[in-house]
Amino acid sequence: MKYSTARQGRIFVIRLEDGDIVHEEIEKLARSEGISAGALIILGGADEGSRLVSGPRESRSKPVVPLEAVxxxxxxxxxxxxxxxxxxxxxxxxxxxAFGRLGEPNRTGCIRTGVRVWHVMEAVLVELLDSTAVRRLDDATGFALLDP
Known part of the structure; x- marks a missing residue:
C-alpha cells in the first residue's frame, strides 16, 4: 500500500444534463474551477449507447485487454x-x-469510454487540497495508476 494525505476543500453540487458525457463534463468543471484532486459520488440515469469497461478479457494477462459493454x-x-x-x-x-434496469442483469464498470446522461445525473464533488497524487502510466498493465 502507498498513501499520502490531503485536506478537504470546496464541495461542488453538480447537475449533469441530458446528453452530457460524464467524464468530459467533470474534467471540464475541474479545469474551469482549478480543481486538481477530488472524490466524487454520482447517481441518475445513463442513456442507451453509453459505453463502459467491465473487466479484463483474461484475469492476469499483460497488457490488460479490456472488455467493453454498450x-x-x-x-x-x-x-x-x-x-x-x-x-x-x-x-x-x-x-x-453500477448500471441497473428491471429484468436485465446488473452491470458494473469504468466509465472512461463514454457514459451519456439520460435526462439528469446528480453528483457531489469534494475537492482535495494539498494532494501530491498523480496518475502515471504503468507500462505493464496499460493503466494510468494512482501514485499517491
Missing part, C-alpha cells in the same frame, strides 16, 4: 470515483458505476 437501453446508475491529475497536469477522472 448499454442497449436506459439504466439507473450509482457511482463513485476519484479525480487526480495525469502526468501532464490534466484532470483525469477514474469512476466506476
Amino acid at each position: 448499454l442497449d437501453n436506459v439504466h439507473e446508475v450509482a457511482g463513485t470515483g476519484t479525480l487526480f491529475p495525469d502526468e501532464d497536469g490534466n484532470p483525469a477522472l477514474h469512476m466506476h458505476m
Whole structure:
C-alpha cells in the first residue's frame, strides 16, 4: 500500500444534463474551477449507447485487454470515483458505476469510454487540497495508476 494525505476543500453540487458525457463534463468543471484532486459520488440515469469497461478479457494477462459493454437501453446508475491529475497536469477522472434496469442483469464498470446522461445525473464533488497524487502510466498493465 502507498498513501499520502490531503485536506478537504470546496464541495461542488453538480447537475449533469441530458446528453452530457460524464467524464468530459467533470474534467471540464475541474479545469474551469482549478480543481486538481477530488472524490466524487454520482447517481441518475445513463442513456442507451453509453459505453463502459467491465473487466479484463483474461484475469492476469499483460497488457490488460479490456472488455467493453454498450448499454442497449436506459439504466439507473450509482457511482463513485476519484479525480487526480495525469502526468501532464490534466484532470483525469477514474469512476466506476453500477448500471441497473428491471429484468436485465446488473452491470458494473469504468466509465472512461463514454457514459451519456439520460435526462439528469446528480453528483457531489469534494475537492482535495494539498494532494501530491498523480496518475502515471504503468507500462505493464496499460493503466494510468494512482501514485499517491
